[in-house]
Each structure stands twice: as structure tokens, then as C-alpha cells.
Amino acid sequence: MHDREGRIYNALWQRFSGPVRMLMNNRYVFSPFWQYHNGIDGVADWEERFRTASRSFAIAFQTGDTVRVLKFVFDRLYVLRNQLVHGGATWNSGINRNQVRDGAAILAFLMPVFVELMMDNPQEDWGLPFYPVVK
Template identity: 75%
Template sequence: MTQTLTFAALKEKQRAIRKGFPENMGLRVHRAISWIGRAEACDGDADARFIFLWIAFNAAYADEREFQTVPQGERAAFLEFFRKLVALDREGRIYNAVWQRFSGPFRLLMDNRYVFNPFWQHHNGIEGYAEWQETFRNSTSAFNNAFQSGDTARVLSFVFDRLYVLRNQIVHGGATWNGTVNRAQVADGAAILNVLMPVFVDLMMDNPGADWGRPFYPVVE
């Protein structure tokens, strides 16, 4: 079973090799590790842990322009990032986490309409989403096909698209802190990110020469 990398282990490794990091990649890793460390201090608070780990995810990969221009769905930037990580993951750590540890939670998320954006669009009376149930079935079917074919990157892109809806619910005040509603998906989401985010960052440090993109908010003197 995949062991969760700790903040201390990531930070120790980063300090030892960071002189060889390109500036943009080094900044992403530095920021992501800091938020992973903050998440570790949230033992027993799944909401806070989920939020801090999502910030770490954004720090590692996000291009803010993608959030401003691409409609919510299976986001292209998610898939591109995951494909890059999976290709570089020669030991199969991501694969093992997905198939050995989280296959059950992944399927539960995909079967949960409350983390499916078109459901909420329809529920809130926005035109064009009356057929959300068909869209939901198609999305779940596409996920199952990716899962059965062992397409780790595509599986992750589907799951993180659902987690993005959960992120919106929490960050935009659409949920109660430590509430009883949606507890299972918050706990599962935090657990998934808690295992995968340190692996993502560790793979980035192992491959500093890959193109990890330019942070949208660089350090400006």
C-alpha cells in the first residue's frame, strides 16, 4: 500500500536539491509543500485539510487563465498535468494509490450527484441543464471505461473534476463546517488529496527539468 509522504520528508528533500530547480518549478514546489505542511496540522478537521491540500494542488499545477476561460467539465489542464505525472511515475506510485487504496472512494464520488456541477446548475434553474441526468450517466460511463482500461491520468481528471465541485461548495460558503451533510465526500476528498498531493510534488522534484508551467502569481519585487 502507498505510504503517505510527510511534510518533513518533502521539505528535507527540497532543501537538499532545490539549488538545481528552475525558478518557476522551484516556486511551485515551495508553495505546494508549505500548504501540505499546513494540512498536516488539521488532524480531525477534514474540511480544513481538504481546503489546504487543494491550495497545494493549485500551487503545483494551476494556470489561473485556465480557470477563467475553460468551462467546468473535465478540465484540460487537469488531464495534461496528470498525464505528465503518470508518464514520469516510473515506480507506479500514483497507479498503486488509485487502484489499491482509492478505487472504492473514487467510484463513490463518481456516483454522487451532489458533486456533479450540471446537477446544481439544473437545481438552481439555469437553462441548458435539464438533461443533467443523462450527462451524469455519460460521465460515469466514461469514467468506468477509463477505469477498466487502466487510464490513470483520465481517471484522476474525472475524480478531480468532482472534487473541484466539492471545493467550490466549501470555499464559496455552500457547506457548513463539520456539518453532517456531505461528510463522506469531504472525508474521502481529504484522504485522497492527503495521499496524492505529496506524491505529485515528490515526482515534480524528481523531474525538475519537465515543463511544469509558469505560476500565474510569481514573486514580483
């Protein structure tokens, strides 16, 4: 809402459209895929969920719904983060290197933009910090 210059929109559709699409097409960064493979009940239909999510993402991407696109991207990046911290895509591994590289580039661009937007709009209620300074 505060990105009146369209920096986020332009980055997603021009600079990162390929990496974002590749991230969305990768089942290995889709949470229900891993839930199913870890024996969690209720996700045997992960493949249909993946197809549904892919269609929803495509609609959001085509209609320029930046908020929904970011939700999809951050959901997939969170799974990738979990793989790095808790799983098989760890240091010196060859697994998911393209996604790690692309995810890092996306975040390296977006995070400063988000901070700038927050700093430029101090009147907004951005919520309390979850990790405040504690002495």
C-alpha cells in the same frame, strides 16, 4: 508519464478505489446537477450527462487510464470544494462528510507524490506559477 513506479495508479486502484467510485456515483458533486438546480440554461439533461460521465469513468477505471480517472476525480473534488467554500457543505455540517473525508485523504496522498514527481523531473516545462512570489 513520470510516475514510473506506479504510485498514482496503485493508490487509485488499491487504496482509494472505493472512495473514488463513491465520489463518481454522487450526483451532489456533479457540476451539471448544480447548474440545473441553479436555473442555468442548457443543462436540463444533467441526468443523462451524469450517466454518460459514469460510463466514461468506468471505462477509464477499468482500462487503467490514470490521467482520465484523475480528471474525473479532480472535477468532482472541485465541486466539493465549491460546496465547502460557497455553499451548504460548510463547517459543522453533516452534508457530504464522507466525500470531504475521502477527498482529503486522496489529496493528502496525491499532492506529495505530484510534488516529488515534479522535483525529480526539473527538466520538464511545468509552466509558470500562476501565483508567483510578488514583493
